[in-house]
Amino acid sequence: MSRKKRDRNERWSLSESVSALIPINENYDTMRSRNARTGVLFVLPFILGFLIFMLKPMIQSVWMSLNKVVLVPGQGYQLTWNNFENYKYAMGVDPYFNQYLVEEVGRMAVNAIATLVLAFVVAVILNQKFKGRTVARAIFFLPVILASGVLPGVESQLTYNMLQGVSDEIAAQSGINISGALQDLLMVSGVGSGVFDVLFQMIDAIYDIVMASGIQIIVFLSGLSAISPSLYEAADVEGCTAWEAFWKITFPMVSPLLLVNAIYTIIDFFMKNNNKVMEWINTQFTRTRYGESTAESWIYFGVALAFIGIASFIINRVVKQYDT
Amino acid sequence: MTLKAEALPRSDKRSANKKSGGYLFKSGVKRWTVSIVRGLLVFGLCFMIIQPMLTRFGTSLMQEKDLYDSTIVLLPRNVTLENYSIVFDLTNFPRSLINTAWTSLIVSILQVIACTLVGYGFARYEFPLKRFWFACVVLTIVVPPQTIATPLYMYFRYFDIFGIFKTFNGEPLNLLSNLTPYLLMSATCMGLKDGLYIYMLRQYFKGIPKSLEEAAYVDGCSTLRTFTTIMLPDALPTVLSCFLFSFVWQWTDLFYTRNFISKTMVVYSTELSSILTRMSRYFSQDAEKAIIVPPARQQQLVSIGVLICCIPLVILYIFTQRTFVESIAMSGSKE
Numbered sequence: 001m002s003r004k005k006r007d008r009n010e011r012w013s014l015s016e017s018v019s020a021l022i023p024i025n026e027n028y029d030t031m032r033s034r035n036a037r038t039g040v041l042f043v044l045p046f047i048l049g050f051l052i053f054m055l056k057p058m059i060q061s062v063w064m065s066l067n068k069v070v071l072v073p074g075q076g077y078q079l080t081w082n083n084f085e086n087y088k089y090a091m092g093v094d095p096y097f098n099q100y101l102v103e104e105v106g107r108m109a110v111n112a113i114a115t116l117v118l119a120f121v122v123a124v125i126l127n128q129k130f131k132g133r134t135v136a137r138a139i140f141f142l143p144v145i146l147a148s149g150v151l152p153g154v155e156s157q158l159t160y161n162m163l164q165g166v167s168d169e170i171a172a173q174s175g176i177n178i179s180g181a182l183q184d185l186l187m188v189s190g191v192g193s194g195v196f197d198v199l200f201q202m203i204d205a206i207y208d209i210v211m212a213s214g215i216q217i218i219v220f221l222s223g224l225s226a227i228s229p230s231l232y233e234a235a236d237v238e239g240c241t242a243w244e245a246f247w248k249i250t251f252p253m254v255s256p257l258l259l260v261n262a263i264y265t266i267i268d269f270f271m272k273n274n275n276k277v278m279e280w281i282n283t284q285f286t287r288t289r290y291g292e293s294t295a296e297s298w299i300y301f302g303v304a305l306a307f308i309g310i311a312s313f314i315i316n317r318v319v320k321q322y323d324t
Numbered sequence: 325m326t327l328k329a330e331a332l333p334r335s336d337k338r339s340a341n342k343k344s345g346g347y348l349f350k351s352g353v354k355r356w357t358v359s360i361v362r363g364l365l366v367f368g369l370c371f372m373i374i375q376p377m378l379t380r381f382g383t384s385l386m387q388e389k390d391l392y393d394s395t396i397v398l399l400p401r402n403v404t405l406e407n408y409s410i411v412f413d414l415t416n417f418p419r420s421l422i423n424t425a426w427t428s429l430i431v432s433i434l435q436v437i438a439c440t441l442v443g444y445g446f447a448r449y450e451f452p453l454k455r456f457w458f459a460c461v462v463l464t465i466v467v468p469p470q471t472i473a474t475p476l477y478m479y480f481r482y483f484d485i486f487g488i489f490k491t492f493n494g495e496p497l498n499l500l501s502n503l504t505p506y507l508l509m510s511a512t513c514m515g516l517k518d519g520l521y522i523y524m525l526r527q528y529f530k531g532i533p534k535s536l537e538e539a540a541y542v543d544g545c546s547t548l549r550t551f552t553t554i555m556l557p558d559a560l561p562t563v564l565s566c567f568l569f570s571f572v573w574q575w576t577d578l579f580y581t582r583n584f585i586s587k588t589m590v591v592y593s594t595e596l597s598s599i600l601t602r603m604s605r606y607f608s609q610d611a612e613k614a615i616i617v618p619p620a621r622q623q624q625l626v627s628i629g630v631l632i633c634c635i636p637l638v639i640l641y642i643f644t645q646r647t648f649v650e651s652i653a654m655s656g657s658k659e
Contacts, residue, residue: 005559032450039449043457046442046522049512051475052459058467060475077478123368125362132366138645139370144569145637146377149576150593154626210372276398281470290474297471305466 052056065295071288086295097296100276105303110292111209112265112311114202119213119261123220124250136223144214212268214260223254257317262311270304351463378632380627384408391620411628414602415595421632424575424592427503429583432570434510435518440563442513443525444551448537465519469579477583506584516573516580521566528562529555565647572637596629 001125040047065086067079090097126137202209227249235245272278284293342346379398383391384407386400393401411417446458480499499505509515513522534553540550556563574580578593584596603617603625617625 031331035449036451038453039445039454042441042445042449045438045511046461046513047457049438049509049514050457050464053509053514054464054467054472055511056462057472057475057479060478061472064474072407074552125366130359130362130363130366136366136370138642139373142373142641142646143640145572145576145641146373146634148573150578150597151576151630151633154596154599154630267466278468278470285470285474294471294474297468301468301471304468308466 061294062298064291065298067291069290071290077290082291087299088293089292090296090299094292094296096280097277097299100228100280101300101303104277105307106273107205108266108269110198110201111205111212112262112269114205114209115213115216115265116258116261118206118209119216120220120254122213123217123224126217126221127224140217141214143211147211147214164247212265215268216265219257219261219264220254223257224250227253254314258319259312259315262315263308266304266307266311270300270307337454377591377631380631383624384628384631386624388621391618391624398568400438402532405626407628409627410606411632414599414606414625415592415629415632416590417632420590420592420595421636423589425636427589427591428571428574429595431510431515431574433522434507435513435515435570435574436563436567438511438513439518439521439566440525440556440559443522443646444529444555446522446532447524447529461519461522464514465517465521465523469516473579473583476505480584500584500587502588503585506580516570516577519568519569524566525562528559532558561647564644568640568644568647575637576633592633596633599626 064079066081066084068082068085070078070080072078122140126133126140145249190311230247231249240248270278271277277296281293281300282295337348382398382400385403385405386396387402387404387406390396391399391404442461444537446454446461477500483497483499506515510518536554536558539551540554545554576593578597581591581593582597585591600622603622607617
């Protein structure tokens with residue numbers, strides 16, 4: 001739908017929008033206001049839920065993060081204003097929060113890029129016709145189940161609990177450190193640098209990355225399967241190589257989905273149970289540091305939002321190049 | 325389409341190749357290389373996804389001494405089912421899983437009904453502030469539930485509408501002792517990942533041509549009836565896949581479950597998350613002081629817990645994977 005048309009459809013004058021929502025109103029009982037009423041009825045569950053279970057707690061939670069929270073048995077809690085003390089605590093006093101935040105954000109940046117690339121490559125492969133494609137699709141989507149909710153958390157909790165030596169031993173046995181030998185080799189020959197470190201970090205995290213990319217693969221796959229094969233045929237006839245066809249047809253056609261996927265990946269990563277910041281906030285919560293824990297989670301949310309903003313800005317610019 | 329030379333007999337193939345100036349041979353080689361590389365990549369990645377499950381299953385059948393024997397890798401030498409009965413004890417097995425099953429079912433049904441209605445409303449009707457409300461839907465996806473956990477908890481712990489309950493009972497209601505809060509939230513699209521389902525369903529409904537409904541309206545069909553008899557059957561695969569998503573994610577969810585369900589009944593995911601602490605207590609029942617359970621043993625028992633959680637879902641997934649994969653593939657494409 002073009003921009004102009006949408007604007008015309010959605011421009012409601014104030015008096016009209018008020019009258020549209022009044023149940024029986026003989027003066028304004030137009031088709032349009034009747035439609036609006038039906039629409040609002042359909043969306044009503046969400047509006048109610050949002051106001052009661054989302055907006056109200058959100059405002060309260062912001063308020064709480066600005067106050068000292070003391071539990072009063074039998075009546076709830078008592079708030080006293082304390083001049084951003086909770087935020088100061090989170091940024092300056094809390095020994096772990098900053099550290100975990102920086103760590104996780106770094107990991108997220110690397111993993112998110114790797115997830116997007118991997119999901120895209122896998123989706124391109126799964127979109128081709130080959131024997132066993134159905135089985136492969138089914139397996140690649142399995143992580144949506146296997147890496148959800150409590151499941152990854154339990155296992156990571158396990159590795160924290162272990163003595164360091166033992167966990168290293170087990171890591172070596174279960175092959176988590178795949179790239180060790182190669183890394184050593186490159187280090188000796190003097191190639192190892194920051195770039196390689198990041199690369200090896202990605203390779204070592206490949207299991208996590210594959211497990212986190214189920215939904216992204218499906219989203220890309222949906223975009224890929226919507227591309228008409230006749231485009232490729234035409235390109236082939238004109239003498240276009242597969243490489244060129246990929247960059248000139250496949251990539252531009254799928255790039256709008258890149259944004260959706262990037263946002264999903266970032267959110268997914270920020271909200272994982274095995275995320276250290278998340279765990280720390282939960283720990284604070286169980287220690288009845290309610291004010292501090294809400295302040296920390298708002299900082300965390302702010303960081304997540306900033307990342308989503310940056311990602312959408314960059315991707316929008318990339319996508320815009322093709323959007324002509 | 326590339327030319328295919330396989331169908332020809334060998335001598336014809338050679339002459340055809342010569343005539344094409346080596347094109348057929350080259351394209352054949354290219355095709356083979358591509359499919360070999362692709363095969364390796366797909367197999368490798370698939371193996372990586374499946375392998376932990378297989379290892380878990382293998383170790384789950386081992387006796388404890390097999391764990392420390394480095395000659396035993398995947399297949400147990402001394403097969404035993406005793407580990408399973410230990411984990412059953414640790415996680416309150418049949419009861420907790422049954423509770424998980426029915427709560428997940430109810431919650432996901434409520435979620436999907438609400439989200440379908442809302443998604444349809446967003447896709448088809450124009451009403452004031454529509455874009456604002458849709459932005460709110462996106463907001464619910466983005467805001468981590470942890471940020472609003474405390475106020476929500478307090479809200480339900482001391483539940484009251486304009487102080488009515490306080491005047492009658494002397495104190496506000498404690499709704500956390502039953503399932504009401506979570507059911508209310510699910511029915512109003514505030515459950516686990518509901519924003520995502522609304523988004524998916526809205527995308528799908530937007531893709532259905534409007535003329536279908538218009539025809540129904542012209543024939544005198546009411547709004548609700550059009551929705552139930554014309555739109556819903558069409559959207560059934562997407563609705564079903566949303567249902568499966570919400571069922572699976574609810575099944576393994578820890579956060580909402582811990583806050584809103586585990587207070588009233590034993591649920592599997594919370595049992596699983598605290599399995600480690602309970603493990604040491606379990607093994608030190610007879611002994612005087614707490615025993616540190618050996619890490620390998622810990623890992624084995626946790627793996628079994630994870631397996632028990634996954635197996636029902638994987639079985640469900642095997643039967644429904646087509647709905648899962650194909651319908652999402654359809655809903656996403658209609659931007």
